[in-house]
Amino acid sequence: MADSVVSQDIPSVYEPSLFGTYSKKIGMWLFLMSDSLTFGALLYAYSYGRISTAGWPTPFHSASIINATIMTAFLLTSSLTMVLAVRASVQHDAKAQTLWLLATMVCGAAFVVLHGKEWSNLIAEGLTLPMFPAVPGHEANAEFANVAKSVPQFPSTFFTLTGMHMLHVTLGIVYLGVVALRRKFIPVLLVLWLIAWLGTPAYSPFHYGSHVLLLAAIVCGIILWLKPKVYDSSDVEVAGLYWHFVDLVWMFIFPLVYLMSARIL
Amino acid sequence: MATHEFAAQAHAHAAPQGFIRKWIFSLDHKVIGLQYFFLALTAVLVGMFLSLLMRIHLIWPTVPLPLLGEIKPETYLSLLTMHGTIMVFFVLTTAPQGGFGNYFLPIQIGAPDMAFPVLNMLSFWTTFLGFVVLLAAFFVTGGAPLHGWTGYAPLSALQSAGPGEGLGADLWIISIAIFCIGALMGALNFITTTLDMRAKGMTMMRMPLTCWAWFITAILGLLAFGVLLSAGILLLMDRNLGTSFFVPLVTVNGQLTGHKGGSPLLWQHLFWFFGHPEVYIAILPAMGLCSQLLSVFSRKPIFGYKAMVYAMLSIGFLGFMVWGHHMFMSGMSPYTAFAFSIMTMAIGVPSAIKTFNWLGTLWRGKLRFTSPMLFAIGFVSLFVTGGISGPFLAQPVLDIYLHETYFVIAHFHLIMGVASIFGIFAATYYWFPKMFGRMMNETLGKLHFWLTFVGAYAIFMPMHYYGMAAGLRRYSQGTEVAWIQHLLPLQKFITIAAFVTIASQFIFVFNLFWSMKKGKKASDNPWEATTLEWTTATPPPHDNFGGKTPVVRNGPYEYSVPGASRDFVMQSDEEIKKKH
Numbered sequence: 001m002a003d004s005v006v007s008q009d010i011p012s013v014y015e016p017s018l019f020g021t022y023s024k025k026i027g028m029w030l031f032l033m034s035d036s037l038t039f040g041a042l043l044y045a046y047s048y049g050r051i052s053t054a055g056w057p058t059p060f061h062s063a064s065i066i067n068a069t070i071m072t073a074f075l076l077t078s079s080l081t082m083v084l085a086v087r088a089s090v091q092h093d094a095k096a097q098t099l100w101l102l103a104t105m106v107c108g109a110a111f112v113v114l115h116g117k118e119w120s121n122l123i124a125e126g127l128t129l130p131m132f133p134a135v136p137g138h139e140a141n142a143e144f145a146n147v148a149k150s151v152p153q154f155p156s157t158f159f160t161l162t163g164m165h166m167l168h169v170t171l172g173i174v175y176l177g178v179v180a181l182r183r184k185f186i187p188v189l190l191v192l193w194l195i196a197w198l199g200t201p202a203y204s205p206f207h208y209g210s211h212v213l214l215l216a217a218i219v220c221g222i223i224l225w226l227k228p229k230v231y232d233s234s235d236v237e238v239a240g241l242y243w244h245f246v247d248l249v250w251m252f253i254f255p256l257v258y259l260m261s262a263r264i265l
Numbered sequence: 266m267a268t269h270e271f272a273a274q275a276h277a278h279a280a281p282q283g284f285i286r287k288w289i290f291s292l293d294h295k296v297i298g299l300q301y302f303f304l305a306l307t308a309v310l311v312g313m314f315l316s317l318l319m320r321i322h323l324i325w326p327t328v329p330l331p332l333l334g335e336i337k338p339e340t341y342l343s344l345l346t347m348h349g350t351i352m353v354f355f356v357l358t359t360a361p362q363g364g365f366g367n368y369f370l371p372i373q374i375g376a377p378d379m380a381f382p383v384l385n386m387l388s389f390w391t392t393f394l395g396f397v398v399l400l401a402a403f404f405v406t407g408g409a410p411l412h413g414w415t416g417y418a419p420l421s422a423l424q425s426a427g428p429g430e431g432l433g434a435d436l437w438i439i440s441i442a443i444f445c446i447g448a449l450m451g452a453l454n455f456i457t458t459t460l461d462m463r464a465k466g467m468t469m470m471r472m473p474l475t476c477w478a479w480f481i482t483a484i485l486g487l488l489a490f491g492v493l494l495s496a497g498i499l500l501l502m503d504r505n506l507g508t509s510f511f512v513p514l515v516t517v518n519g520q521l522t523g524h525k526g527g528s529p530l531l532w533q534h535l536f537w538f539f540g541h542p543e544v545y546i547a548i549l550p551a552m553g554l555c556s557q558l559l560s561v562f563s564r565k566p567i568f569g570y571k572a573m574v575y576a577m578l579s580i581g582f583l584g585f586m587v588w589g590h591h592m593f594m595s596g597m598s599p600y601t602a603f604a605f606s607i608m609t610m611a612i613g614v615p616s617a618i619k620t621f622n623w624l625g626t627l628w629r630g631k632l633r634f635t636s637p638m639l640f641a642i643g644f645v646s647l648f649v650t651g652g653i654s655g656p657f658l659a660q661p662v663l664d665i666y667l668h669e670t671y672f673v674i675a676h677f678h679l680i681m682g683v684a685s686i687f688g689i690f691a692a693t694y695y696w697f698p699k700m701f702g703r704m705m706n707e708t709l710g711k712l713h714f715w716l717t718f719v720g721a722y723a724i725f726m727p728m729h730y731y732g733m734a735a736g737l738r739r740y741s742q743g744t745e746v747a748w749i750q751h752l753l754p755l756q757k758f759i760t761i762a763a764f765v766t767i768a769s770q771f772i773f774v775f776n777l778f779w780s781m782k783k784g785k786k787a788s789d790n791p792w793e794a795t796t797l798e799w800t801t802a803t804p805p806p807h808d809n810f811g812g813k814t815p816v817v818r819n820g821p822y823e824y825s826v827p828g829a830s831r832d833f834v835m836q837s838d839e840e841i842k843k844k845h
Contacts, residue, residue: 012465013464013465013814014376014461014462014463014464014465014814015463015464015465015466015467015468017460017461017462018460018461022461023380023381023457023461023462024381026380026456026457026460026461027380027381027384027453027454027457030452030453030456030457030487031449031453033487033488034449034452034453034487034488034490034491035491036491037488037491037492038491038492038494038495039495040491040492041491041492041495041496041535041538042495042499044534044535045495045499045510045531045535048528048531048534049510049526049527049528049531052528053526129506129507129508130506130507130508130523131505131506131507132506151526152507152508152509152524152525152526153509153510153526153527155508156502156508156509156510157510160498160499160502160508164498223383226292226383227383
């Protein structure tokens with residue numbers, strides 16, 4: 001496409017922009033700056049709680065750590081496929097671009113599903129917030145139940161940090177879906193919402209959490225209605241920035257929340 | 266990669282057809298600016314009414330009011346909370362940045378619109394939603410929250426902590442969170458627009474100081490609101506999911522709450538990490554505007570343009586280093602307090618540079634005492650008066666005595682409240698001709714200025730004395746407190762001054778709406794100013810410059826240039842040949 005050719009020499013009506021780049025990219029970097037402060041505040045709250053609490057528990061057994069490692073592998077792989085999607089978009093290979101974007105979304109979805117399963121297990125075993133409803137027909141793990149009772153900061157910070165991150169991954173999947181499929185993605189999103197809503201038991205936090213997808217479908221619908229344009233390579237690149245950022249945040253959360261709370265010794 | 270041509274096309278959008286796309290869901294930054302302006306105007310009237318009720322209650326605590334009945338102590342706290350929240354978020358943050366910044370930043374840098382028009386529209390409607398949610402807190406069971414605009418935990422974190430701490434407090438937090446999202450979208454848009462869409466020749470160092478102020482304010486907003494958003498989410502979880510981020514082991518009415526292990530100080534850290542930059546978010550646009558107006562109406566270049574830019578940048582930077590000075594009462598280590606104290610007093614340096622330069626601009630200028638100029642000079646006065654009590658409060662030893670008194674109320678109202686409001690007034694009088702095509706009435710403007718100026722001092726100077734005499738803030742019934750009984754006449758004086766000042770604001774409101782219809786027709790450049798908004802038609806066309814993009818050849822403050830044919834050279838005029 002002509003508009004993605006470098007033509008810095010053509011006299012422009014504007015002053016040269018920052019680093020000669022385009023607005024959307026600057027906008028995304030700014031969003032990421034602000035979002036890193038949002039996560040920074042949560043990590044600060046976590047560190048504050050951890051330092052000020054004597055005897056911070058380290059209850060995660062190897063099953064949790066292995067699961068989180070597999071999740072990490074999925075997320076890292078998704079960053080690779082994202083890079084390939086960006087490369088395909090620069091080469092104007094529309095088909096490969098869509099395929100790699102879908103691959104990225106699948107990896108992201110795998111991360112969310114694994115994470116969701118882990119949350120459900122932890123909640124069922126007793127590592128839970130006071131207001132999460134009890135899970136019927138499940139034996140509580142004495143250690144987790146004890147942690148939740150004696151150090152409520154542990155489950156609080158765990159669910160907040162990982163929940164916020166999970167929300168970011170979910171919205172990232174929606175974002176990529178819109179870039180890859182545009183309007184066609186809205187019905188897909190609605191189907192995903194119905195699956196997530198009806199497929200989870202009523203006591204699960206994901207039962208209510210699934211409505212994020214409905215909300216996202218509405219917002220995406222409005223945005224696509226207001227700006228019904230074709231997305232180009234710059235949109236893929238900007239979406240990639242977001243995706244890599246979410247991946248990067250996990251690289252802080254994984255060691256801080258999981259590895260430092262692992263019962264290895 | 267994409268080019269600027271591409272950027273230009275991406276930003277362009279056709280003029281909208283139909284009422285809804287033109288005036289309601291508009292993508293035009295000028296309409297959005299007006300929407301923000303009128304939102305802030307509505308909010309300021311509500312906030313002002315609440316302060317009036319508080320003033321009445323303070324001197325006649327048991328007298329029933331028509332329609333509202335007697336104000337109970339807890340209602341007083343609700344009024345206080347809502348007054349603060351509405352004023353800080355929906356007036357001081359909304360009007361100068363969202364309103365005037367939105368309207369004039371793109372025009373002043375020569376752009377057809379903001380970088381992201383859809384985002385701009387979303388940010389307004391998000392802010393609007395936040396306001397509606399906040400007002401809803403008045404009407405739910407228990408009424409509005411009573412934890413103050415700072416929302417200190419554990420009061421704010423427990424449903425059972427008092428009336429208004431139920432659904433009302435939830436709505437308050439949700440409103441703040443919504444506002445944060447809107448403010449973040451706006452900040453992102455402002456920064457990108459400034460970096461990316463300046464017309465040819467509009468280098469950063471040729472930008473009017475208003476644009477610098479909006480730019481720096483947006484950076485502060487971008488970094489501060491994200492933190493408040495997180496804090497709000499955590500608070501909401503404490504209240505509704507039973508987590509204990511901010512709540513230690515406490516009892517309410519003898520009952521254990523079930524929370525334990527949290528720290529109220531964590532809330533204070535997170536809140537003030539946002540809260541202090543927020544003070545500058547409110548005042549910086551007024552500083553930029555005041556610099557602009559003093560130059561225009563002194564017919565002189567601004568004194569020390571670069572110093573002004575660097576002073577604003579360093580105020581913005583230091584603003585993130587001093588949040589601890591709001592927490593001297595928390596029992597922090599004296600060493601930490603000392604560090605925060607030094608950093609706080611360091612802000613006095615760039616502030617003094619700015620004041621010096623404002624006076625230097627006025628010095629031997631050909632002064633034109635129009636309404637906007639009066640408000641700009643009034644701003645300098647209030648900035649100095651309000652600012653001078655800053656170094657007192659910056660010292661932990663003094664602050665521990667003064668912090669819970671009216672001294673602090675007087676300090677922050679003068680500098681953050683009234684000074685910023687003066688900036689908003691100045692901006693309204695100054696830009697009204699460009700926005701509505703007519704002039705505001707000068708006589709009413711001057712009357713409004715003198716009443717407000719004298720009124721503001723009459724309200725807030727006595728509060729300093731009241732505070733030094735240990736008149737405690739947040740007390741709803743000071744009439745019952747023995748040691749301040751003898752100061753009741755002072756409180757009465759303040760209330761009467763508030764009556765008069767509030768009444769005189771209706772001169773402004775009348776002038777505003779009357780002039781829209783009946784004001785004198787304005788020319789394209791009624792103030793003989795140099796910046797780009799005065800080169801275009803009045804009111805500006807949809808794309809700001811009627812299909813052209815201006816080329817900038819001069820700095821923003823070329824007044825009384827020797828050898829020029831008139832006493833100002835516009836930014837888009839022929840380049841001035843300067844002798845070096």
